[in-house]
Amino acid sequence: MTKLALYEENPAVRIVTGACPHDCPDTCSWQIAVDRTSKRALDIWGHADHPVTQGTLCGKVDRYLERVYHADRLTHPLRRVGPKGSGRFERISWREALAEIATRLQGVINEWGPEAVLPYAYGGTMGLLQQHCMSDRFFQQMGASRLAYTICSEAGFEGYLYTIGATMGIEPEDYAHARLILIWGSNTLTSNLHLWPFIQQARKQGARVIVIDPARTRTAKAADEWLPIRPGTDGALALAMMHEIIDAGLHDHDYVAAHTVGFEQLAARVQEWPPQRAAQITGISAERIRALARDYATAKPAAIRVNYGMQRHYGGGMAMRNITCLPALVGAWREQGGGIQLSVSGQLRHLEKSGLQRPDLLAGRIPRTINMNRLGDALSLDRTRLAASHYAPRPLDRKPTPDAAGPPVKALFVYNCNPAAVAPDQSSVHAGLAREDLLTVVLEHFQTDTADYADYVLPATTQAEHWDLQRMYGHHFMALNRPAIPPVGEARPNSAIFRGLAQAMGYTDSGFYEDDETILRNFVEAQHHPIYETVTWDALLEKGFVRLNLPQPYLPFADGNFPTPSGKCEFYSERMAQDGYDPLPTYTPPKSEAKTEERTNGSAPAGRDPRSLACISPPAHSFLNSSFSHLERFRGRESEPLLWIHPQDAAARRIEEGAWLRVWNELGEVGLTARVTDEIMAGTVLAPGIWWNKHSADGRNVNQLTAQDETDMGASATFYDVRVFVEAA
DSSP: OOHHHHHOOOOOOEEEEOOOSSSSSTTTTTEEEETTTTOOOOEEETTTTTTTTTTTTOOGGGGHHHHOTTTOOOOOEEEEEETTTTTTEOOOHHHHHHHHHHHHHHHHHHHGGGGEEEEEEEEOOOOOOEEEEEEEHHHHHOOOOOOOOOOHHHHHHHHHHHSSSOOOOGGGGGGGOOSSEEEOOOHHHHHHHGHHHHHHHHHHTOEEEEEEBBOOOHHHHSSSSEEETTOOOOHHHHHHHHHHHTTTTTTTTHHHHHHHOOOOHHHHHHTOHHHHHHHHHHHOOHHHHHHHHHHHSSSSSSSEEEESOOOOOOOOTHHHHHHHHHHHHTTTTGGOOOOOOOOOSSGGGOOHHHHHHHGGGGGOOOEEEEGGGHHHHHHOOOOOHHHHBBOOSSTTOOOGGGGGGOOOOOOOEEEEOOOOHHSSSSSHHHHTTTTTEEEEEEEEOOOOGGGGGGGGGEEBGGGGGGGGEESSSSSEEEEEOOOOOOSTTTBHHHHHHHHHHHTTTTTTOOSSSOOHHHHHHHHHHOOSSSSTHHHHHHHHHHHHEEOOOOOOOTTTTTTTSSSSSSSEESSSSHHHHTTTTOOOOOOOOOOGTOOOOOSSOOOOOOOTTOOOOOOOOOOOOTOOOBBBBTHHHHHHOOOOOEEEEEEEEEEHHHTTTTOEEEEESSSSSEEEEEETTTTTOOTEEOOOOOOOOOTTTOOGGGGGGGOOOTTTTOOOOTOOOOOEEEEEE
16 A cells, blocks of 8 residues: 555545755655644655656655654754854744844944855755845845855856756656666665666666766666766776767768767867777776777767765766767767766756845846855955855956955854865864854754854754745656645744844845745746746646746757757867867876876875875765764664775775775865775775764764865865775774
8 A cells, every 4th residue: 555545545644745955966755744723744655646756755755754853853943052053052042043144244244344244055955945045035135145056066067058058868767768778976776766666677688888977976886887987087987988989980971960069070189089088097908998998989878977075086077078978979869868968957047046045136236256165265264265265167257366356254044054074174264163253054954063153053844835936857756845744843944034134134025925935826826938837836736846848859959959059969069269268179188197198007196195085975975965974773773983995905004894994185174984895996095984073983084185165166165086095093
């Protein structure tokens, strides 16, 4: 018996349809059973009618009600009474909290100007209302500094956009029609679970699945082949594949001629990249590169699923660009099941958001923009570092001089994020958060590492308790989330908190008095692009999710029509040249390897300490960024913060399984437990994350070791471009 059948005939229970809010491409539709008398949620399950969710939730969200009703939920406003970082607070009323914050905030603005206020938020919820609606209105009315949302995917997006024009691609359902699937830098069974059933359908029909990854992940174990690759060298592999495909005449001559620009220049460029050259860089043999290229070019259709991990190094944007050239080169876009997907969020580029976010409230002001990867620099009182924190995503962009960097950050609002755990250069971030002159307000469900540094902690509702509209980036269904239960304790939605703060600040615009349901209805009704024709308020209320108005099968580039300046897939990009980049695919090595790319007999590049190891820190299976890592069930599943290390590297350092390790570099150090395994490439270590600092044995996590460096495109984070030293402690 399904869970729906268990409850739907019970008159004492009502069933509410909603959607998962988390930063995941699956954007699952769910249903919650609620006791009509107590108004308490009884159960949660995946919506059986959703074509991607198909009735199942991941192991984390399947336990979402444990998060909702956890004994440690924040249920009333708090004011700090101890030193910053101590986590010592006292309970206060909402009236006190809003009044005190407004008074202190106005004092900052009066003395330093509105740009001294910095909002810091990211993917704690991906909902259009609770992520960027009332908060945007609030900070735009104020004229606060803006935040560049660069911590996750900007490098890959920029490389993809220069080539294809928008983050559009294969639907997950269409992977079932592929004959060869390359899962490139993605651990699908952990971070994109609902794609896997479609991949399994393809395998039943004879498709092969190859995982390209430095680690033998759960997905790599379940695939037909694991192809280990050195971190940050994916761009070199793609160039060598293009060399082999063109050299062997296996490219789709007709598609290339009709729907691409720059083929002759590309063909000349990749002559510099024979497989034997890429083999020295990637660690994959020249013979295997040739075979992979030929298999990819001749399998019809061939699909690629590429994710964000492989672009979190200095050359991440160019690496994504190189890979994104492959489907057009072999004409994979022609067929159902052929092409590539990084994200399908490009389908949302036509959304009319002005009524939601109200940019008119800026009244012509253009505040500075701070790069969220450089929070440590932004919170520093050193003006040179403050200038470095400004957002400058392209080579032609220039950061200001220290004198022109604007005021120091004197007030910080954190919501939908836990930067004390997730931001790079953790020591710098903690030093900034510890400043006594910094007013810090945190909206949260739990007492996170960041909340410990707050002056005020405001309890926020979970997805079960508020309205939202969930945008998607892994499929084509938008979903409405209806509140299933009343707020727990005194918790309020983000929208209500910022509404209350705006009113406490004396902001009188009518936009600060709209209720959530009205905001969402008006937003949906404001959409007039044909792609959203099916997304009506009535349809969302009736079913809970609606597919965008796209044909089925959806073959976005079968006949070209790329949303680039030329209308074609751009092997040569004039826009890249104008922005200061090489207009052709090239190889940009990891920053730690930039002094020389070539290796001899597997040795380290010249100029780099041969004792150091490359370090990557992908998500632990039971965590989602830093979400869920506070719940005992999931911490128990992950056991403890670990460092995967290859037996060869362990033996050279006299490290045994289970040993306590000191892992360090020039930025800091962290203690981790050794997992000696051949499921990671020699020369590379892996620290699954992200553990809260307070749940780590030495009070620190792997972001002690990650730098505030920026990628080649988009000024994104370089979490996987890290070198560390390891020894038994």
